[in-house]
Amino acid sequence: MNAETDARALPAGRIRKFPAGGLWAPAPHDFLPPEREARAFWRLRARAAATVLRQMLLHCRFRLILVVVLSAMLWGALFWLALDGFQFIRAGIGHAPTHDQVIRAVFGTFFGALMVMLVFSSGIILYGSLFQSRETAFLLSQPARTQRVFLHKFQEAVLLSSWGFVLLGSPILLAYGIVAEAPWYYFVLLLPFLVAFIYVPAAGGALVCLAIVYWIPAARLKVLLLGVAALLGLAAWTAWQVVAGPEGDLLTPAWFQEMLCRLSFAEGRLLPSWWLSSGLLEATDGDWSQSVLFLALMTSNALMGRHLALTAAGHLYRPAYSALHGQGQRRRRRKPGMPRFDALLLALLAPIPLPMRLLALKDLRVFRRDPVQWSQFLIFFGLLVLYFVNIRRLSYDMYYVGWVNMVSFLNLAVVGLLMSTFTTRFIYPMLSLEARRYWALGLMPISRDAVLWSKFFFALGGTTIPCCALVLLSDTMLGVTLLVILCHQLTCLILCVGLAGIAVGLGARLPNLREHSPSRIAAGFGGTLTLVASTLYILLVVLLTAVPMHFYLATHASRVMETLRGSVGFDIWLLWWLGAGTLGSLALGAAATAIPLAIGIRAFRRLEF
Numbered sequence: 001m002n003a004e005t006d007a008r009a010l011p012a013g014r015i016r017k018f019p020a021g022g023l024w025a026p027a028p029h030d031f032l033p034p035e036r037e038a039r040a041f042w043r044l045r046a047r048a049a050a051t052v053l054r055q056m057l058l059h060c061r062f063r064l065i066l067v068v069v070l071s072a073m074l075w076g077a078l079f080w081l082a083l084d085g086f087q088f089i090r091a092g093i094g095h096a097p098t099h100d101q102v103i104r105a106v107f108g109t110f111f112g113a114l115m116v117m118l119v120f121s122s123g124i125i126l127y128g129s130l131f132q133s134r135e136t137a138f139l140l141s142q143p144a145r146t147q148r149v150f151l152h153k154f155q156e157a158v159l160l161s162s163w164g165f166v167l168l169g170s171p172i173l174l175a176y177g178i179v180a181e182a183p184w185y186y187f188v189l190l191l192p193f194l195v196a197f198i199y200v201p202a203a204g205g206a207l208v209c210l211a212i213v214y215w216i217p218a219a220r221l222k223v224l225l226l227g228v229a230a231l232l233g234l235a236a237w238t239a240w241q242v243v244a245g246p247e248g249d250l251l252t253p254a255w256f257q258e259m260l261c262r263l264s265f266a267e268g269r270l271l272p273s274w275w276l277s278s279g280l281l282e283a284t285d286g287d288w289s290q291s292v293l294f295l296a297l298m299t300s301n302a303l304m305g306r307h308l309a310l311t312a313a314g315h316l317y318r319p320a321y322s323a324l325h326g327q328g329q330r331r332r333r334r335k336p337g338m339p340r341f342d343a344l345l346l347a348l349l350a351p352i353p354l355p356m357r358l359l360a361l362k363d364l365r366v367f368r369r370d371p372v373q374w375s376q377f378l379i380f381f382g383l384l385v386l387y388f389v390n391i392r393r394l395s396y397d398m399y400y401v402g403w404v405n406m407v408s409f410l411n412l413a414v415v416g417l418l419m420s421t422f423t424t425r426f427i428y429p430m431l432s433l434e435a436r437r438y439w440a441l442g443l444m445p446i447s448r449d450a451v452l453w454s455k456f457f458f459a460l461g462g463t464t465i466p467c468c469a470l471v472l473l474s475d476t477m478l479g480v481t482l483l484v485i486l487c488h489q490l491t492c493l494i495l496c497v498g499l500a501g502i503a504v505g506l507g508a509r510l511p512n513l514r515e516h517s518p519s520r521i522a523a524g525f526g527g528t529l530t531l532v533a534s535t536l537y538i539l540l541v542v543l544l545t546a547v548p549m550h551f552y553l554a555t556h557a558s559r560v561m562e563t564l565r566g567s568v569g570f571d572i573w574l575l576w577w578l579g580a581g582t583l584g585s586l587a588l589g590a591a592a593t594a595i596p597l598a599i600g601i602r603a604f605r606r607l608e609f
Contacts, residue, residue, distance in 0.1 A: 031143055041144075041152050066528055071167065079171035086179040100281070103176070107277035110172070114165050115201045115273050121161040123205030129153045130317070131213060131324055134516065140321065150313035154206055154306075161205075162198040169194060173280065186283040189291060193276055196298035200272045203305030210312050214320035272298065352457055355446050359454035360461070363430065367462075404478050409546040411474040412488055413538060416495045419463045420534035423503035427459040428530050429521035431507040431604070448604050452508055456597065459500035468492045484549065487582075491545050494585050498537050498592035505596025506530045508604040537592050544585040548578040 031037065056064045093099040130136055130153050139149045170190070177186050279294025345364070349357045434441070434451065441451060471492050475485045510526030521527060 031145055034145075037144060037148055041148055045152070045155075062525065066532060070532070075167060075171050078168065079175055082172040082175035083179060086176050090179060104277060104281065107281070108271070108273055111169070111197070111273035111276050112271060114169065115197075115271070118161055118165060118198065118201035119205045119208070121205070122157050122202040123209040125157040125160050126153065126206050126209045127213070129157060130209070131321060136321075140318070145314075146317050147310045147314045150317050151310060154202070154309065157206070158198060158202045161202060165198060166194060177284065180284045182284040183286055183288070185288050185291075186280065189280070189283055189295060192295055193279055193298060196295065196302045197272055197276045199302035200298070200305050203302070203309045206309040207312055210309075210316045210320060213324055214316040272301065275301075349457065349461075353450070355450050356454040356457060359446070359451060360458040363455065363458045364462075367426065404480060405484065405549065408475055408478050408480050408484060408488065409542060409549075412471055412491060412546075413542045415467055415470045415474075415492075416499075416538040416542065417535065419467050419496065419499055420531060420538060422463060423459055423499045424527055424531040424534060425522045426518070427455065427462075427500065427503040428507040428527050429512075429518040430455050430458075431504070431600075432511040432513060432515070432521050433518065448607075449601055452504060452597075452601055452604055455507070456500050456504045459503055460496055463496040463499060464493065467496055487545060487549055490582070491541060491585065494541055494589035495538060498541070498589045499534050501593030502533050502537065502596050503530055505598070505600035506533070508600030508607075509596070511607070537588070540588060541585045544581040544588065548581040 032040065089102060090099065093102060130150065133153070136149065136153060139152070140146075173190055174187070176182075177190075275294050275298050279291045279298065282288075282294065283291035345361060346357050349360065352360075431452070434455075468489055471488050472485070475488055506526055506529060510529070512521045512524055512526065515521050515524070
């Protein structure tokens, strides 16, 4: 059949010109009324949520209880820290105007940083859900309005990108309300303020995502990379403006006033973060009318951002979707042979058998071609680099040398936790996704053990290099001794080997062959168990090495302990303790690597596809 006979076969009301992107659009009378269409999508979301909840209660009760308990523990810890911090500020700053200025600066900086992160996170999540999801492809083939499909995914992106903001922001705001003895309507207005605030950066991220894919679909990865670089550059400039100054005057009145002046950039009247902090502070002071006015300002801007995003989606979404999926893969002219970076990687992995090296190289190519994955990792990696570069400017080691050692090990624990999220989010789902395509690997002369070991070496290389580099940068900026640097590098190796073993072993033992999304696989029972096991492993390894090293350095730096150390032989005892802690961490790392891998290899050999 040709185009003319196809047109005659269609009803008259459904003959439509194809838009520029080439995607068919239904006729106006094919749609349900807007109210019924909205109810249908809400019914779809309600049924999907009820199904997920029912399955979790039937099959994943442990995971659900574990997530709730861990989230409650994190919320409680943040609430306690915020409560103690606000009490300290209130007791230390007796001057009321200065106290209010400090609180405004703290709130403005905190919510401003979260606002920027929400723009990027909502844009990245929307890109995956709007242009890469199979559900979206199905919904676009139905007689549904484009704006309704976009709104359906936009609301999901808002929920997924904002739960961390609510988890971090709510304990801080509640703690401040309790310390400031705020009236009851302060706590009532918290939730409306947070919801309205979340919608503003989420709408901005949606507009940026649609614009990039519509106008420059072929160069969207470069634009995303430039955006991440711009974000990191802005964060670097902001951090330098805040901490750059004369060293050695920490917590003095001059330092305090200078720091408040440097944080004044977060109090711009056009920033939604300032609207949020000002509205809540007005409610704390008892001026409920001004607080309601700020809430109305936030709500109106949130609704305007939502309307702008829906209007842009009505004109840009379908053409952008069609252009993105309809464009051909342009073949770049490559020189004969392997690219230099891949050849260098294969040379560095020369001790590993060639099949494992090639599989690890394939995983690296898949990772770097997915902007949703590497952009998240790059943002957190860049923020840690900015923190470590500027940490020396605080100069707290001039007052108490023990802080240097404690902060260095805390930085080591933070880097380890970042690597644990990386292995849980990206390494654990790899075997589940690989098993779905094992029909291709099964035709090759490659054993299942080689597939699993290739994932282990990929995870080991992907975590060891950034982990050791970040910790070395932290130690260099803090100016710790060579003994501490060597201890930290050894701890990094132990952490990375164990984290890779846990993620790969549990990924082979608890695969999810029904799910296509890596994020949903990581959010399942196996991913949750991997994250919990990795966190406990990091805490144990860091404690085994940090506690004896801290006491060893503290006693040698303290003049009071010199006589006691000489009389009772503390040096020998501390050295034995340090050696025992190091051996214990090595044994724990070997067990955390060997046991999960052995379990995973045995399960992967018996796995039926």
